[in-house]
Amino acid sequence: MSSHRDAPPHSGEASAAGPTQSNFEFADAKFARTSITGPSPSSRATDLKRIGRIGALAVALGVGAAIAAVPGVAFADTAEGGSPESSAERSQESSSGTEAAPPQHRSAREKPADRDDKPSPPTRRGATRTAATEAASGRDRPTRDTESPASGVGESAVTSDGDDRQPAEQSVATTTTTLRSATSSSSQPAGVPDSPAQESVLLAASASIGRPNEARTAIPSPAARSAQTSVLTEAPQQASSTAADDADAQDRDVVIDADSLTVSRPSNGTTYTDPTASGGTALLLHRNATASTTVTLPEFTSLVIRAKGDQYRGAPEMRVSVNGKVVSKVAVTATSWTDYTVPFSGPAGTYTLSVAFTNDRYSRRNGDRNLRLDTVTVVSAVVDPEPPTPPSTGSPGYFEGADWLWKPIATNPVLATNSATWVNYLAAPDKLRIANLYDYSVALVSASEITSSTPRYDVAFTEPWGSDPFGNTTVPIPLGTKVPPGSDGHVAILDPTTGLAYGIWQAKYNSSTNTWSGSWGGMTDLDGDGIDQSGSATAAAIARYAGVVTAAELSAAIAANTGINHALAFSTDLAGPDFVYPAAKSDGQNWAGVAVPIPEGYRIQLDPSIDVDAIPGMTPGERVIAKTLQTHGAYVVDQGSARMAFAFELLDDATSTSPGSVWVDAGFAWDYYDMNAIPWSQLRVLAPTSVSV
Structure with missing residues (x-):
């Protein structure tokens, strides 16, 4: 039925247990590093000096601990993971972030089969390279500094992987690893290893020299963590969200950007730009390495790793560890960002989370297997409450078979072919989009x-x-x-x-x-x-009661700060003679005279991503209408003289000078109230359905 024919012109519509690091100096710990092929002749004079130091350390620490500093002493545990290692190793791995030695570990003298087409460089991974040798090679390698928190004396050892492969993205920054002290705490979460034994401190401090197993981190208590003093050349980037920084995070998921993690071997990891990643950047592990962080978490139920892999003769393997314990091994077969869920739960506390790349493979001519990480999400055990909804009896009480009316709009709905054209008409700045509160209520x-x-x-x-x-x-x-x-x-x-x-x-x-x-x-x-x-009571044969805004539901929605729980109905001068479901007919005559009139029955929606509460100048009633348009939308049910005129209930106290107290209290002070605070240009018109949805 045509509407508003008589509308007035204006209206329209530690420290570890035992001696601290300050009891002795690690300034010469670098002398404990030797080439895998043995010391060079030029280092023999230095070896004699080292014997004196070992004797002094033997007095202070005991003979067994001093022997640990002798070149060539191997770590007993070299298995892939899951087997026990010394608590000293765990302590050092916690502080330095050194990753586990993968099962396919290659020595300096080995030429692996999977890299048979790549010439072997003079030294391989683990071999010592002096600064002069590094400069002569023409290759800049990242430097890792291990520094004593107590004494402030550190070492700077430049190491080479001996691999002529360079990462695809050349943006690796120098990473500084700090040795952290730890004390035993009865309040530690379950599964946290004990602090290192007193006699293992020297071995732990030298753990980065050898090839330790997977990191098993001793997590200090919150009190011990606050007492730690870290001397850094560069402060490591922290996790993007921690419960310690924000009390609200105790009840929410914690999302950690992978490029904020500390990579055990900095030269093996690269932060790179990826528009498809969260925040536009991600972490590439192009050689075997472990990315870790220590973070305070709420009680959680699982971990979700967003990752993808560069495939070459198989998929990269991702090994996820919590506090040094391997909780999942996953073949990352996805080549686009994919969520990998690890069903591991824990109480609130401080944890070290690690993601390791363990099966690197590379051929200069044929391919490269890499692991790419976007985010690590810790899923909180606390479920956020559902957003408030208007009071409801659980049943609308009428037209219960009208899914088109009551069912919210699906995520990412299909848009009408002419959506952009119609939105341009609907949002025209010289037109009115009104609330029919009295004359045409x-x-x-x-x-x-x-x-x-x-x-x-x-x-x-x-x-x-x-x-x-x-x-x-x-x-x-x-x-x-x-x-x-x-x-x-x-x-x-x-x-x-x-x-x-x-x-x-x-x-x-x-x-x-x-x-x-x-x-x-x-x-x-x-x-x-x-x-x-x-x-038919309307031009589209849609029942007249359907889609009308009632006073009771608007008041309830204002109180709950939500929209109304059904779609709205409006008339428009854009209505044409065609129609789509749920309309059964049309009387549209294209009063606006546009090139492409809109058939009756089409549904509009306001962009649901808009924060309606943040829009300035909105009346409470406009907020309700806007939120309803986001969730349920509105249907063209008739033609009228305004660009958009929404149907409202006639109130008992309405007069020609006031639309009624409920509407006035909602900010609709007069009939034909122009709801111009709603961002009409952000509408979209949805594709129709031919049958009931």
């Missing part, structure tokens, strides 16, 4: 208002458009029911007695004869799909 009679004493009327229809749409059915209309004064005169009734819903267009009450009449009307089942089965 709808008088609603709910089922709760109908009783056995409510008078019933045989409504007479004056238009010769067919047989009486109500037939012999009488319509219950309470005494005193007001009719909106505009030319549409819409009245809609829900009748629980007959189980029918009625809509009357241009309704009139004759008090002299106590009769009701109308130009036309529509009728449908009260528990049906909300589309008139006999006659």
Whole structure:
């Protein structure tokens, strides 16, 4: 039915247990490093000096500990992981971030089969290279500094992997690893290893010299952590979110950017730009390495690693560890970012999380196997409460079969082909998008208002458009029911007695004869799909009660700071003669005269990503309408003189000078209120469905 024909022109619409590092100096710890092939002749004079130091250390620490500093002493545990190692190794691995030795570890004298086409450099991984040798090679290698927190005396050893392969992204920065002290704490989370034994301190401090197993980190208590003093050349980047930094994080997931993790061998990891990654950057492990961080977490239920792999003769293996314990080994077969869930839970506390790349493979001519990491998400055990929703009885009470009306819009819906064109029309700056609050509102009679004493009327229809749409059915209309004064005169009734819903267009009450009449009307089942089965109360044959904003639901939505739980209905001067579901017909005549009129039945939606609460100047009522347009949208049900005119309930206290207290309290101070604070340019028009959704 055409709307607003008579609308006024203006309206439109540690330290470890035992001696601390300050008891002795590690300034000469670098002398404990030797080439795997043995010391060079030039280092023999230095070896003699070292013997004196070993003797002094033997007095201070015991002979067994001093022997640990002798060149060539191997670590007993060289298995891939899961086997026990000394607590000293665990302590050093915790502080330096050294990763586990992978099963395919290659010595300086080996020429691995999977790299048979690459010439062997003079030294291989683990071999010592002096600064002069490094400079002569023409290759800049990252430097790792291990520094004593107690004495401030550190070493700077430049090491080479001996691999002529360079990472695909050349953006690796120098990484500084700090030796941390640790104390035993009874409050540590379950699974945290004990602190290192006193006699193992020297061995732990030298652990980065050899090839330790997978890192098994001793997590200090929060008190011990706060007492630590770290001397850094560069402060390591911290996790992007920690519960210690934000109390709210105790109840939320903790998301850690992979490029904030500390890589055990800095030269083996690269931060690179990737537009598809979170934040636009990610971490590439192009050789075997472990990326770790220590973070305070809420109680959690699982870990989610977002990763992908460069495939070459198989997928890269990702080994996930918590506090040094391997909790998952995963073949990363995905070549695009994929979430890998690790079902590991833990109580609130401080944890070291590690992700290791363990099966690097490379051929200069054929390919390169790499692991790429985006984020590590710790899934909190605390479930956020559901957002508030308007009070509901659990059932709408009418048109329960109308999924098109009640069902929220799906994520990423398909848009109409002409969506952009129609949004351009709908959002035109010189047009009005109004709330019909009085003249062209709808008088609603709910089922709760109908009783056995409510008078019933045989409504007479004056238009010769067919047989009486109500037939012999009488319509219950309470005494005193007001009719909106505009030319549409819409009245809609829900009748629980007959189980029918009625809509009357241009309704009139004759008090002299106590009769009701109308130009036309529509009728449908009260528990049906909300589309008139006999006659039609709207141009689209959508039941007149459907989509109208009621005072009760708007007030409830304002209190809950939500939208309304059903789609809205509006008329527009863009309506054309075509129609789509749920419309069953159309009277559109393209009053706006646009090139592409919109068929009745189309559904619009406001961009759901918009933070409506952050929009300045919005009235409470506009916020409700905007949020409803985000979740449920609105349907074109009629043509009218405004660009968009939304149907609202006629209030009992409405007058020609005030639309009623509920609307005024919501910020809608007058009829035809122009809701110009809603970002109409952010609408989209959805593709129709041919059948009930």
